[in-house]
Amino acid sequence: MEKEKIIEILNEWNYWNRPLPFTYSREKYESEIDKKYKTGEIIFLKGVRRSGKSTILINHIKNLLNEGVAKENILFVNLEDPRFAPYLNLELLEEIKNAYIYYLNPRSKPHIFLDEIQNIDEFEKWLLKEYELKSSFLYATGSNSKLLSKEIGSSLSGRYLDILVYPLSFKEFLSFKGKRVSNEFEYITNKLEIERLFEEFMNYGGFPKIVLTEDSETKKAELKSYFDSILLRDIVARYKLDNFLKLEQLAILLLSNISNLVSNNKLKNILQVSYETIEKYFEYLQNAFLIFTVKKFDWSLKKQMANAKKVYSIDIGLSKRVSFEVGKKKGDLLENIVFLELKRRYEEIFYYKTKENYEVDFLIKENELLTHLIQVSVTLNDEKTLKREIRSLIKAKQELRCDAKLMILTMDESRKMNIESEEVEIVNIIQWLLFS
Known part of the structure; x- marks a missing residue:
């Protein structure tokens, strides 16, 4: 996939040149992510579709910006964007990161958010490579418990922390x-x-x-x-x-x-x-x-x-x-x-x-x-x-x-x-x- 097309899609999902949207806070999850990402481990948010996983990540992005992280150091990738559908493989993940580095030129270790990662077969191989190179802070969401557990449990054992996201509690x-x-x-x-x-x-x-x-x-x-x-x-x-x-x-x-x-x-x-x-x-x-x-x-x-x-x-x-x-x-x-x-x-x-x-x-x-x-x-x-x-x-x-x-x-x-x-x-x- 060409760099120009990738960055065009990414620009629509990221907030490099525009303000972040209004979102409702879910304090329990945001606090948990904040504690866990500082360990350097991969953070997985798992849960049913439409339970609010993506919004929780956006809230974490807001917290990172408040801590002084530059917008250019944050990459959000929606792997359910239909324009990515013909290219859903490991090569796409590498191409996305390369296009992001080429155009945004992050000044320090970037935060990479991969939404609905189970759409990429063998995604754990790419995450393992990134983790071992310590080149990114990694976050991912998924809507299939067994697929994620099977793949991350074997290849990424000891390298990730997960959070199960439910629809709203009554509180x-x-x-x-x-x-x-x-x-x-x-x-x-x-x-x-x-x-x-x-x-x-x-x-x-x-x-x-x-x-x-x-x-x-x-x-x-x-x-x-x-x-x-x-x-x-x-x-x-x-x-x-x-x-x-x-x-x-x-x-x-x-x-x-x-x-x-x-x-x-x-x-x-x-x-x-x-x-x-x-x-x-x-x-x-x-x-x-x-x-x-x-x-x-x-x-x-x-x-x-x-x-x-x-x-x-x-x-x-x-x-x-x-x-x-x-x-x-x-x-x-x-x-x-x-x-x-x-x-x-x-x-x-x-x-x-x-x-x-x-x-x-x-x-x-x-x-x-x-x-x-x-x-x-x-x-x-x-x-x-x-x-x-x-x-x-x-x-x-x-x-x-x-x-x-x-x-x-x-x-x-x-x-x-x-x-x-x-x-x-x-x-x-x-x-x-x-x-x-």
């Missing part, structure tokens, strides 16, 4: 809406508005552009386009699939059953495909960050693998848009919201069933300790529901012989209860999302 959602709630007093004095915004969050989820879009029909259309794009660009094109219909049906089926147990055998029978196809497509959907699965806790890894898994969506707005059923199940939506927040906070998340088949929605394991047993319920106003949820927690704690904190997350008011010498903390979900 970030409020910030994008211009509402910062930093303490309980601000929550109480703005409670009605915050509850209204939480309903909106439950309806449309946390994809940044969707949150900033006002018109509901536009939101719905955008969410459907996200769903199609994830399937077509991150799965069908990546794995060269020829049966889009079955993949789409499986995705819709899973997103219609969030917070519930799924069985590959049942899915196979419903979709009339082989077990191997279900297993393969299921993995592809997870690799694209569209869905997550949670295993039943057991100290035996073999038993963990054998038991049915619960499925969760990357975004409840996406689930509601593609499923007619999920809109009726507020409890499932709340559980999915809680799951995503737990994913941000903890590494190991399970569900649990006692010997008497009492289910606990979430079990948190930190190192070798079981630290939390958590139930999610829309309301505990019904005495039977309250007793059932508490019974499950206490039976699980007794059976596991652990010192886990017992918690029920609900839309009710927060309070504490002591049952059978056990303290059960009942916490309002919104307050838990904002302050815990």
Whole structure:
């Protein structure tokens, strides 16, 4: 590809001769990047398409400029620009850097940002070369977990640090809406508005552009386009699939059953495909960050693998848009919201069933300790529901012989209860999302 054409494309994506655009801050990610890039390691941002990875990089560019880095020392490359499509190979990366050096002549070690790097086969070879030569600060984003893990895990082991980017948390959602709630007093004095915004969050989820879009029909259309794009660009094109219909049906089926147990055998029978196809497509959907699965806790890894898994969506707005059923199940939506927040906070998340088949929605394991047993319920106003949820927690704690904190997350008011010498903390979900 000719230098002139490359620099023409790059100029449209960079800010060498124009101001950077207004963007919303995502402080947690920006702070993490700032700490990690100073180690000199390659920084990878991974996450579902449209979760805001590129914007987070632009915010980091703003921080670099504030630290005194010259604009000419920053190169942003969008590897999904269609003009690059016929040339997506290792040679293109080298040609891009050469064109940038030739025309911009950076005065010191440049910062190179490569957006959606999985579009380049064997990209890790080029990154390894740059890393070993210590000629650039390197950043990359990707929308496929297995592809990135496989390629960077082998070739770049010990040379990179990764960051998993999710759509907006509820706290970030409020910030994008211009509402910062930093303490309980601000929550109480703005409670009605915050509850209204939480309903909106439950309806449309946390994809940044969707949150900033006002018109509901536009939101719905955008969410459907996200769903199609994830399937077509991150799965069908990546794995060269020829049966889009079955993949789409499986995705819709899973997103219609969030917070519930799924069985590959049942899915196979419903979709009339082989077990191997279900297993393969299921993995592809997870690799694209569209869905997550949670295993039943057991100290035996073999038993963990054998038991049915619960499925969760990357975004409840996406689930509601593609499923007619999920809109009726507020409890499932709340559980999915809680799951995503737990994913941000903890590494190991399970569900649990006692010997008497009492289910606990979430079990948190930190190192070798079981630290939390958590139930999610829309309301505990019904005495039977309250007793059932508490019974499950206490039976699980007794059976596991652990010192886990017992918690029920609900839309009710927060309070504490002591049952059978056990303290059960009942916490309002919104307050838990904002302050815990």
